[in-house]
Amino acid sequence: MSSSRACLAALVAPLVVLLAALALLSDDIDLSPADWLADTADSALAAAERLGIAKPRSPLDRALRLLDRHPLADGHNDIADKITGLADGAIAHLDLTRLPPPYHTDITRLRQGRVGIQAWSAYIPCPSNFTQNAHAIRLTLDRIDLLKRIAAAYPDDFELVGSAAAARRAARAGKIASLIGIEGGHQIAESLTALRMYYDLGVRYMTLTHTCHTSWADSCAPPPLHHGLTPFGADIVREMNRIGMLVDISHVSHETMRDVVNVTRAPLFVSHSSAYGLCANPRNVPDDVLLAMKKHDGIIMINFWPELISCGPTATIAQVADHIEYISKLVGPKHVGFGADFDGLTELTTGLEDVSTYPKLVAELLRRGFSDADVVAITSGNFLRVLEKTEIVARKMAKRGAKPNETNTPPRDAC
Numbered sequence: 001m002s003s004s005r006a007c008l009a010a011l012v013a014p015l016v017v018l019l020a021a022l023a024l025l026s027d028d029i030d031l032s033p034a035d036w037l038a039d040t041a042d043s044a045l046a047a048a049e050r051l052g053i054a055k056p057r058s059p060l061d062r063a064l065r066l067l068d069r070h071p072l073a074d075g076h077n078d079i080a081d082k083i084t085g086l087a088d089g090a091i092a093h094l095d096l097t098r099l100p101p102p103y104h105t106d107i108t109r110l111r112q113g114r115v116g117i118q119a120w121s122a123y124i125p126c127p128s129n130f131t132q133n134a135h136a137i138r139l140t141l142d143r144i145d146l147l148k149r150i151a152a153a154y155p156d157d158f159e160l161v162g163s164a165a166a167a168r169r170a171a172r173a174g175k176i177a178s179l180i181g182i183e184g185g186h187q188i189a190e191s192l193t194a195l196r197m198y199y200d201l202g203v204r205y206m207t208l209t210h211t212c213h214t215s216w217a218d219s220c221a222p223p224p225l226h227h228g229l230t231p232f233g234a235d236i237v238r239e240m241n242r243i244g245m246l247v248d249i250s251h252v253s254h255e256t257m258r259d260v261v262n263v264t265r266a267p268l269f270v271s272h273s274s275a276y277g278l279c280a281n282p283r284n285v286p287d288d289v290l291l292a293m294k295k296h297d298g299i300i301m302i303n304f305w306p307e308l309i310s311c312g313p314t315a316t317i318a319q320v321a322d323h324i325e326y327i328s329k330l331v332g333p334k335h336v337g338f339g340a341d342f343d344g345l346t347e348l349t350t351g352l353e354d355v356s357t358y359p360k361l362v363a364e365l366l367r368r369g370f371s372d373a374d375v376v377a378i379t380s381g382n383f384l385r386v387l388e389k390t391e392i393v394a395r396k397m398a399k400r401g402a403k404p405n406e407t408n409t410p411p412r413d414a415c
């Protein structure tokens with residue numbers, strides 16, 4: 001160390017040590033609404049490490065400390081579907097604090113994973129034909145009801161929330177802020193009434209399709225039917241903007257994604273897909289849509305499914321981090337997050353086998369040189385910003401006098 005550097009260190013060290021000590025004493029979680037930025041505590045500790053006056057922490061220690069202060073958000077979890085399949089949707093005989101395999105999710109592991117905000121999917125399978133809508137709304141209500149019963153049964157752990165502000169408040173109170181998403185336009189049975197009623201029940205995102213076309217939007221499943229959104233599909237996107245529901249373009253075709261780019265006023269939102277530039281699976285998002293996402297201030301939440309990471313049956317934590325790094329280099333770290341798809345995955349990435357494992361991925365990002373502020377943005381801040389901006393779009397549309405779309409499509413399969 002040169003003498004001038006030693007002198008500087010001697011001057012700065014007491015201040016850094018004081019800040020670091022204060023940081024260690026402080027347990028408060030900083031969930032400030034503006035930027036959800038990394039706190040000075042960690043910056044001070046990092047400075048102390050650089051000056052050689054504090055023992056360097058491992059990337060995993062740093063990850064855990066950051067996540068303790070800024071609980072993690074995830075864009076997609078399918079436990080409702082798994083409980084439906086394995087336990088007929090009944091939770092009375094399940095202990096959700098500890099669920100055995102094949103469950104990837106339980107409360108103990110959510111806590112270990114530092115999850116503070118989770119969007120739960122109220123998924124129902126595609127009908128065999130898009131005109132068969134008879135049971136879609138009933139089955140969707142079953143899933144929403146299941147998620148509400150889970151939250152009610154574990155009030156110390158879960159709180160259903162309907163806004164970014166409520167999510168921050170719940171996370172600050174030590175709860176796992178829980179949002180509901182529906183996973184496919186087939187779930188509204190071509191009904192804007194159903195869309196609005198789902199919002200009233202707490203649904204805050206709709207994936208426009210699952211792996212089946214609807215009568216108004218193409219999914220990624222070949223061959224294309226409409227080549228994107230139909231005019232009614234565009235109306236549905238506008239109605240989602242008006243009510244403040246995130247327009248999720250996971251699972252849709254690239255043509256549908258591009259049509260949504262041209263229609264939506266709210267930030268683009270991808271709940272659980274990865275980068276097409278690294279893995280050319282049609283479920284993934286191509287670079288031109290990612291660039292549009294930057295323009296729309298949106299977010300892609302990365303899916304951990306090996307098929308979408310390595311385009312093969314296996315994948316590693318490093319390969320998941322590659323997707324995050326790829327998107328960060330292309331459009332910046334403000335437009336990426338995690339949407340693991342736990343309990344919906346048939347194969348798992350090695351090292352990311354359940355909801356307890358997120359800190360290992362965060363450690364990998366820190367190891368690669370992502371700053372604390374970038375990590376906090378990726379793990380929660382970006383999602384909260386997109387949710388908040390979608391709410392603001394709805395408020396602005398209401399101010400300008402936007403009215404409900406009263407197009408009423410008659411049920412196709414009424415007898």
Ligand SMILES: [Zn+2]
Nearest residue numbers: 183251272344
């Ligand atoms: Zn999915």
